[in-house]
Amino acid sequence: MLSLTAYAQETPRTSTVKVNPVPQTEEGGSLLFPKKEKEITPFFSRSSERPAVSMRTDSDLLDPGVQFKQQKFFADNGNAIGFRSDTFLGEIRTGESVLEMVCRDHQFEDGDLVRVWLDGQIIVDQIYLRNVFQGFAINLNPGFNKLEIEALNQGSSGPNTAEFKVMNKKGEIISKNVWNLASGVKATMIIIKS
Secondary structure (H helix, E strand, O other): EEEOOOOOOOOOOOOOOOOOEEEEEEOEEEEEOOOOOOOOOOOOOOOOOEEEEEEEOOOOOOOOOOOOOOOOOOOOOOOOOHOOOEEEEEEEEOOEEEEEEEEEOOOOOOOOEEEEOOOOOEEEEEEEEOOOOEEEEEEOOOOEEEEEEEEEOOOOOOOOOEEEEOOOOOOOOOEEEEEOOOOOOOEEEEEEEO
């Protein structure tokens, strides 16, 4: 059969080759281990302190869903005592013979209707209050003029809510106010023309 024979060479335990030391650089380090100039601080470093972990569920953060929750309007709030009584909107003194009145629904546009009276006579039979101002002229008689605004309904979310402005022919606002009235209730203003 076959036989294999292997020969090995013995390695010497001492070497005759001399290794020269690594030359020193002028800065004081060697080529393999240069001297560090200074330690560079990283841009972002973690704090050595560990943040405290709280297992509590309370938080001082605001919930934006609650803070900015859309206001809801509820139907038929006009039965409250403050909405069922006639309202006095004040007195105006002017030298003008014609004033301009503008009005709008200052809350939810829900179908509020008003009627305007001057000295017991209807001057505007029905105004559908929108979220934008709409106006009409008021022809004044010399002396006292009684202007009444009647809430014809409360729309789909009571009470009848309106804002008005009375202006002179230059467009300057003489009077402004808001009302919240139940159906059939009147807001009254006295205009004295001198």
